[in-house]
Amino acid sequence: MIDFLLKETADENLIVLFNGDLDIDSTEVVEEELLPAIENYKLVNINFENVPFVDSSGMGLLLTIVQSLKAKGVKVTISQVNEDVQFIFEMLQIPEILGEDTFI
Amino acid sequence: MQSIVSKGKTIQEAIETGLNLLEVSKDEVNIEIIQQESKSFFKMKSKAAIVKLTKLEQKPIQKQESEENQIDVDPFEVINDWIDNIPDSKSMPEFLTVEQENELKQDEWTKPQSESLTGNAWVKNGVLLCECSPTRFPMVTIPDGVKVYRNNQIIQERTFVMTEKDEYKIQLESEEKETSWELVMDPQKLHVELHIEPGYKITRSLCDTEPAQHIDLVIEERKEVQNTLSYEDVVNKLADLGVKHGFHQGEIIKATEASEPVVFTIASGIEAIPGKDGYIELKINTKTENKLKENEDGRVDYREFKTIPNVEVGTVIAILHPPIPGKPGRTVTNEPIPPKQAAHVFVKIGRGITVVDNKIIAIKSGRPYFEERGNIVKFSVMPKLIHQGNVDLSSGNIRFMGDVEITGEVCERMKVEAEGNIVVHKSVNMASLTASGAVVVSGNIVSSEITAGKNNIVVAEVGNLLEPINKDLIRIIQIMKQLMSSPGFKANDLSRNGLQPLIKLLLEKKFSTFPALIKQYVKTVKKGENYLTDKIWMETAASLSKLFLSLSKEVISIEWIMELSKKLQELHELSQMPVEPNSYIVIPNALNSRLYCSGDVKVTEQGSVNTKIVAGGKLNIKGALRGGEVFGQLGAKVNEAGSESRTPTLISVPRDQKIYIDTAMDGTSIKIGNAQYNFIETRKHIIAYLDKNEKISFE
Known part of the structure; x- marks a missing residue:
C-alpha cells in the first residue's frame, strides 16, 4: 500500500514522494487521489526512494500514471529507484516503455 | 714391416695416435698422408685426417747410428753382439720359428699370455x-x-x-x-x-x-x-x-x-534389460497404394485401383500389443539401473472402429484406414460413395466422410471433398478436389486445384507456427520465475488477480510481437478446422487466445502456462513426424492447375504444363514439364524440362535433395535449398545436388 507526499518546487514543478509498496492495493489511492492532484503541473518528478517493493499491478499502475499524464502534456520523471526495484523494471523493459529519459 | 692407418682431427693428431699405438717415436716411422683433414662450415662435411705410419727397420739404423757415433768400435764385435742377441727371441717376436708358433697355437686360449692370442x-x-x-x-x-x-x-x-x-x-x-x-x-x-x-x-x-x-x-x-x-x-x-x-x-x-x-x-x-515397445499387428492389408502399379510401358492401369481391400462388420483389423516393461539392472556400486522405458502405442479411434480387449474391430463395412504418426496410430473404416456419371450442377458438390469414386468427369466450378481418397475416372476441368487421403484421376486435369493429404498439410502448417510461439512462451515462463524470486518483487497480487497484470506488462514491450504470432495460429487453425481431426489443436488455440489475446480475468497459475508450453512442444514434434502411409496424387496430365500433396506426386503421361506442384514427398514427372513451378520435398525427377520457347520453368527441392532431369532446355531453372541454377542451353542427363560450398553441382 502506497502513501504519497506532494512538494511544490520554487519553479512551480511538483515532486511526488512515494512511501510504501507500489502494489495492487495502491490502485485506489493513485487513481482517485494522486492523479487528480498532479495533472495540472508541467513537470512532475516521482521519487521512488522509499518504495521497497513493487508488484505487477503496481507497475501497471505506474505505466497508467505516466502515460495518462503524458497525454495531458505533463512530463513525468522518476528518480531514486532502489536497486531491487530497478532490476525488476529493467527485466520488464519499463524504461523502454516509458522512454529512457523518464528515469533520472 | 708393421704399418698402421690412423685417423685424427688433424694430421698431427692422427700421427700422434698412430705413434702411441705403435709405441714408437716419430723418427722411427715413415709417415704417409692418405687424406688431409678438411673442414667446412658447421662441420657438416669435415673429413678426418688419415695417415699411414710404417715402422722403419729401426735396428740397422740404430746400429748405423751407433757405428757413426762410435767409430772406434770394432765392427766384428758389434756383429758378435748382434748374433748373441738373436736367441733372445722374446724381445723380437717376428723371429719366432714356424715350429714355435705351432706349439703356441696348441696352447689353450684361456692363457692370455699365450703368444697365439x-x-x-x-x-x-x-x-x-x-x-x-x-x-x-x-x-x-x-x-x-x-x-x-x-x-x-x-x-x-x-x-x-x-x-x-x-x-x-x-x-x-x-x-x-x-x-x-x-x-x-x-x-x-x-x-x-x-x-x-x-x-x-x-x-x-x-x-x-x-x-x-x-x-x-x-x-x-x-x-x-x-x-x-x-x-x-x-x-x-x-x-x-x-x-x-x-x-x-x-x-x-x-x-x-x-x-x-x-x-x-x-x-x-547387471545390465538393465530394455523394455519392448508396444506395437500394432495389422491383420489386413491397408495399403492401397501398392494396387496402382505401372505396367511394362510405364503406364498406370487406373482400373486396378478399384480393388481396394474391404472389411466386413466385425473384422479384426489389428491387434494392439502392449509394451513389455524391461528389467532393472544393478551397478557394481549396488545402485539400480532403470531399464529403458518401453514406449506405448496410442490408438486413436476413428469412424467405424471399436476396441475390444486390445483388438481393433470394424463396426462398419468399408475400406479400413490406418495411419501412423510417431507413436500415435489412427484407425477408421472409410465408407465409400460411388457417384455414377459427372459431378456437375445437377449433382451438386460432393462432400463425403469417406472415399469418393466418380465414374464421370468433374465439371466447371464443382468441388469434391473427401475424408478418404478421391478417384475420378474421367477428366477434371476448372474444378477442385480436396482429399485427406489420395487423389487419383484417370483423365486430364485442366485449370483445377487438387489437394491430397489435406489434413497432413494443415497439420504441418499449424505445427510450424507453434515453434516460434513456444520459444517465446518458454522465455515468458523463465522471466516470470525470475521475477518471482527477485527481492524487490511482491507476488501477492498474482494469487488475487492471476498472472494477467504481469502478462500485460510483458506484452507491452518485451514480447510485443507475441500476440501477432498467436493471432496467426488461431486463424490458421480455424481455417483448417475441418481437416484437423484432433481437437487438441482447437483447444490450444483457445487457451493461447484466452491467455494472451483476450487477457481474461480468470486466475491462471504459472504451472498452467508450463503445462500449455509442454503441450505445444508435443504438438510441434508430432507435426514434424512423418505420416505413414502418406497420401499421394497420381494423374496422367495437368494443365494450368495447382496440385498440393503431403506425399508423392506422380504425373504419368504427357506431363505438366504451367502447373504449380508442391509435393511433400517425391515428385516424378514421366513426361514433359513445360512452365510452372514444381517442388519435391524428397527430391524431383523430370523427364524433360522447359520448352523450345524458353518458358520459365522452375524445379526446386530442399538442400539435402537431388534433382534428376533427363533433358533440361533453355529457360529451365533449378533450385536446391537457396541456391539457384539457370540452364542457358539444352543439357542432358542431369543429376544436380548441393555441394559442400552450398553451390549446385552436377554428378
Missing part, C-alpha cells in the same frame, strides 16, 4: 681382455645399451681399437620398474577393470666371447618379473570406489599373478 680380444668371466701384437690390434664392437670406458672416458665409436696399455671398463645398466596398476570403472558403473603392469628387474651381463681379431660384445639380459600387487590392495581400492557387487575373485587372483601387462574385469554389474 696376439692381436685378439676376448671376454672371459665378464672381463674384456686383449693382447696386442705389433702387427695387429684387436677391434671391439659395442652393442646398444652398453657403455665402454677407456681410461674413464666413454668411447663414442661403435667399434674401437683395443690396446693393452689402456684400462677398459664396461658399464651394463640394469633396469627396474615397479608394479603399476589402476582400477577403471566405466561411466555406467557396470564394469570395473583392473589394468596391471607388473614390475620387473632386468639384469645384464657380459657373455664370454672366444678370442678373435674382431669381437662383438654380447650382452645377456635376464628379466625377472616382480608383481607386487596384493589381493588386499585391490579389495581396498574397490571399497574406496564404492564397489559392492559382482566381484570376480578369480580374476583378481589372476591379476596378482600376472607376469605381463594385462586387463582383467574384476567386477561386473
Whole structure:
C-alpha cells in the first residue's frame, strides 16, 4: 500500500514522494487521489526512494500514471529507484516503455 | 714391416695416435698422408685426417747410428753382439720359428699370455681382455645399451681399437620398474577393470666371447618379473570406489599373478534389460497404394485401383500389443539401473472402429484406414460413395466422410471433398478436389486445384507456427520465475488477480510481437478446422487466445502456462513426424492447375504444363514439364524440362535433395535449398545436388 507526499518546487514543478509498496492495493489511492492532484503541473518528478517493493499491478499502475499524464502534456520523471526495484523494471523493459529519459 | 692407418682431427693428431699405438717415436716411422683433414662450415662435411705410419727397420739404423757415433768400435764385435742377441727371441717376436708358433697355437686360449692370442680380444668371466701384437690390434664392437670406458672416458665409436696399455671398463645398466596398476570403472558403473603392469628387474651381463681379431660384445639380459600387487590392495581400492557387487575373485587372483601387462574385469554389474515397445499387428492389408502399379510401358492401369481391400462388420483389423516393461539392472556400486522405458502405442479411434480387449474391430463395412504418426496410430473404416456419371450442377458438390469414386468427369466450378481418397475416372476441368487421403484421376486435369493429404498439410502448417510461439512462451515462463524470486518483487497480487497484470506488462514491450504470432495460429487453425481431426489443436488455440489475446480475468497459475508450453512442444514434434502411409496424387496430365500433396506426386503421361506442384514427398514427372513451378520435398525427377520457347520453368527441392532431369532446355531453372541454377542451353542427363560450398553441382 502506497502513501504519497506532494512538494511544490520554487519553479512551480511538483515532486511526488512515494512511501510504501507500489502494489495492487495502491490502485485506489493513485487513481482517485494522486492523479487528480498532479495533472495540472508541467513537470512532475516521482521519487521512488522509499518504495521497497513493487508488484505487477503496481507497475501497471505506474505505466497508467505516466502515460495518462503524458497525454495531458505533463512530463513525468522518476528518480531514486532502489536497486531491487530497478532490476525488476529493467527485466520488464519499463524504461523502454516509458522512454529512457523518464528515469533520472 | 708393421704399418698402421690412423685417423685424427688433424694430421698431427692422427700421427700422434698412430705413434702411441705403435709405441714408437716419430723418427722411427715413415709417415704417409692418405687424406688431409678438411673442414667446412658447421662441420657438416669435415673429413678426418688419415695417415699411414710404417715402422722403419729401426735396428740397422740404430746400429748405423751407433757405428757413426762410435767409430772406434770394432765392427766384428758389434756383429758378435748382434748374433748373441738373436736367441733372445722374446724381445723380437717376428723371429719366432714356424715350429714355435705351432706349439703356441696348441696352447689353450684361456692363457692370455699365450703368444697365439696376439692381436685378439676376448671376454672371459665378464672381463674384456686383449693382447696386442705389433702387427695387429684387436677391434671391439659395442652393442646398444652398453657403455665402454677407456681410461674413464666413454668411447663414442661403435667399434674401437683395443690396446693393452689402456684400462677398459664396461658399464651394463640394469633396469627396474615397479608394479603399476589402476582400477577403471566405466561411466555406467557396470564394469570395473583392473589394468596391471607388473614390475620387473632386468639384469645384464657380459657373455664370454672366444678370442678373435674382431669381437662383438654380447650382452645377456635376464628379466625377472616382480608383481607386487596384493589381493588386499585391490579389495581396498574397490571399497574406496564404492564397489559392492559382482566381484570376480578369480580374476583378481589372476591379476596378482600376472607376469605381463594385462586387463582383467574384476567386477561386473547387471545390465538393465530394455523394455519392448508396444506395437500394432495389422491383420489386413491397408495399403492401397501398392494396387496402382505401372505396367511394362510405364503406364498406370487406373482400373486396378478399384480393388481396394474391404472389411466386413466385425473384422479384426489389428491387434494392439502392449509394451513389455524391461528389467532393472544393478551397478557394481549396488545402485539400480532403470531399464529403458518401453514406449506405448496410442490408438486413436476413428469412424467405424471399436476396441475390444486390445483388438481393433470394424463396426462398419468399408475400406479400413490406418495411419501412423510417431507413436500415435489412427484407425477408421472409410465408407465409400460411388457417384455414377459427372459431378456437375445437377449433382451438386460432393462432400463425403469417406472415399469418393466418380465414374464421370468433374465439371466447371464443382468441388469434391473427401475424408478418404478421391478417384475420378474421367477428366477434371476448372474444378477442385480436396482429399485427406489420395487423389487419383484417370483423365486430364485442366485449370483445377487438387489437394491430397489435406489434413497432413494443415497439420504441418499449424505445427510450424507453434515453434516460434513456444520459444517465446518458454522465455515468458523463465522471466516470470525470475521475477518471482527477485527481492524487490511482491507476488501477492498474482494469487488475487492471476498472472494477467504481469502478462500485460510483458506484452507491452518485451514480447510485443507475441500476440501477432498467436493471432496467426488461431486463424490458421480455424481455417483448417475441418481437416484437423484432433481437437487438441482447437483447444490450444483457445487457451493461447484466452491467455494472451483476450487477457481474461480468470486466475491462471504459472504451472498452467508450463503445462500449455509442454503441450505445444508435443504438438510441434508430432507435426514434424512423418505420416505413414502418406497420401499421394497420381494423374496422367495437368494443365494450368495447382496440385498440393503431403506425399508423392506422380504425373504419368504427357506431363505438366504451367502447373504449380508442391509435393511433400517425391515428385516424378514421366513426361514433359513445360512452365510452372514444381517442388519435391524428397527430391524431383523430370523427364524433360522447359520448352523450345524458353518458358520459365522452375524445379526446386530442399538442400539435402537431388534433382534428376533427363533433358533440361533453355529457360529451365533449378533450385536446391537457396541456391539457384539457370540452364542457358539444352543439357542432358542431369543429376544436380548441393555441394559442400552450398553451390549446385552436377554428378
